[in-house]
Amino acid sequence: MPYRPGRHFLQVPGPTNIPERVLRAMSRPTYDHRSAEFMGFAAGLSSDLKKIFRSSGPVYVYSGSGTGAWEAALSNTLSPGDGVLMAETGHFATLWSQMATRLGLVVDFIPGDWRRGADPAQIEDRLRADKAHKIKAVCIVHNETSTGAVTPIKAVRKAIDAANHLALFFVDSISSLGSMEYRHDDWGVDVTIGCSQKGLMVPPGLGLNAVGVKALAASKTAKLPRYFWDWGLMTPSTEGNYPQTPSINLLFGLRAAVDMLLEEGLDNTIARHARLAEATRAAVQAWGLDIQCAVPEHRSNSVTAVVVPQGIDADALRKIALEQFDMALGTGLGKVKGRLFRIAHMGDTNDLTQAGALCGVEMTLPLAGIKPKASGVAAALKVLASKAQPGAQQAAAE
Template identity: 60%
Template sequence: MTSRPGRHFLQIPGPTNVPDQVLRAMSAPTIDHRGPEFAALTTELLASLKPVFGTTGPVVVFPGSGTGAWEAALVNTLSTGDRVLHVETGHFATLWQQMAAGLGLYVDFVPGDWRHGASPEAVAERLAADSARTIKAVCVVHNETSTGVTSRVADIRQAMDATEHPALLLVDTISSLGSIDYRHDEWGVDVTVAGSQKGLMLPPGLGFNAVSEKALAASRTARLRRSYWDWQPIIEANRRGFFPYTPATNLLYGLAEALRMLQAEGLPEVFARHDRHAEATRNAVRGWGLEVLCADDREYSSSLTAVLMPEDQDADKVRKIILERFDMSLGAGLGKLAGRIFRIGHLGHFNDLTLAGTLAGVQMGLQLAGVRIDPGGLTDALDVLRAE
């Protein structure tokens, strides 16, 4: 391959850019995962993770992907033939419901248009109609990575409570944790699913479940088969600072450093930074004369922005030009949005100048692709970034 100067702009919505501090932390020599030094590391890590999830309960860490953490959430709380309510908000919500069906669960899939988040009203309607209380869990993607739409989890919990339905609430935060305000305990979430490669600023390889007392109680009677994903052995071993199998030691070094960085900046400041960068990006998109895919301003994502292309334009052509000319990767449209959108990731280890460079590259790529845009879009974004 031809060598290119400068750094590659990885502006997909995950995996995100890994900070130098985290890379250096991961390069430390591996230690004995059954020794006292590792036990101290684990104890500190698990305590530091809880505020990021907004919980005082256990957070289970798996060597695995977010997909594995999806499965862990299901198999620890449900039994074969149980009925679960999934809400279609995009590609990843669709994949999660397909997994649930593959595990032997009966899936009630609430259809969606991929431009809106999960409807609290639709969830309440389905639960209220379930007079026999056969629905055991409601599964929602907090921030749909394929669309740039953030569901209102607190409102969904309120809707569930209004029906007095006992279903568990399972929430995917894979592209929102550490980037968008999230409150596991306060919002009454029973299992929060997350991954390492987005707001936590790590490479892929760690999956997480934050678990409520209600979910722990459900795990004692759940009958879906599980072994590797079983919470109980991990929680028990974690009490002593260990894991029941070999953990991803060097990724845990990186996680410890990433958590220190989030703590040093402050979570409210992290969320405000992401909100501001998202607003600047949306200003650019509208300034260009294009359309943000998310159709409800209450549900704008602060992790990424999906840009809807005109009917006569191919989003993948734009992405190809931007990659070849400016060495920048943008997210592709997934599923039924393939070729219709591109996605700009603005999450994780990210600052104003990086966003300015990203949006300049997008603007030039659109122009080179022959898309009619107003070049004032970049200026509209910079106005947000200049503001105090």
């Protein structure tokens, strides 16, 4: 890739920008993973990761991506022929359902229009109808990165309980963890799936499972074949003793990122994302463009998917943004390819970087054949100016 002066604007919803501190933490000689020092380091990291998931159970960290962490959740807990209930919120929910089918599970995929989160009432109805309890797990994508739509996880838990159903509850928190409110324990989730390259601000290469007691118990009798993903093999990793060679330098990066999130304070991180998301949505609305997620209360605080007018190719627009302004916007995935582009507001970003990204979009729109109704940047700045930046008062006092 040729040198281009200034900062590349990486505005895709993962991989996200890697902070200098994380880059520097990784940029050191690697270390013997069987040494007492490394094992102490890895055990401490494993324990602090629980704070990010807000979970009390073990967090397993795999060398792999989010897809691998999906497979770990399914293969450790389920047996061939088990039913799983999933909801078609978008591209990632669709891929996860395809994985489940390939693994030999029987998927009931509640159809969706890719414009909203999953509906807890529909989940409750499906579970009530499952008198024989063939459904062994409900699998939901919390923040559907392809559409920018959020499913209310607490409400899904309530729906499972209201149906008096014993199914396990798995949540993909890949693009919400470290960006949006997420509570593994309080929301009664059995396995939460995460990965490194989104709100955790680390390069791709780590897949995470936060595991609860009920899921651990299920793993003792589950019959799907597994080896690499086996929680049994991974168990010593929470004490720092990995069964294989871990991604040592990525773990150094993850340590720095977890420290940064805890220093900012997770609640401040979440408030920062909410604010930047609101500013981004204000920009899109001022431009006169449609937000893919049609339900305002389901709109994501880590990514906004913007629908382009008929006759415009969203990927051509993205190409202009990249060539003219050195800014990468997220592409439309699956059946929305060409119909939308995605602006991330996830991870290591603040008022000025987000405003810069919105300037880039505003300059791109006319070049792509879209006449904005009004300045989205002005609308976004108004939102930012009207709301205190989380942590700013604290910083000013120090």
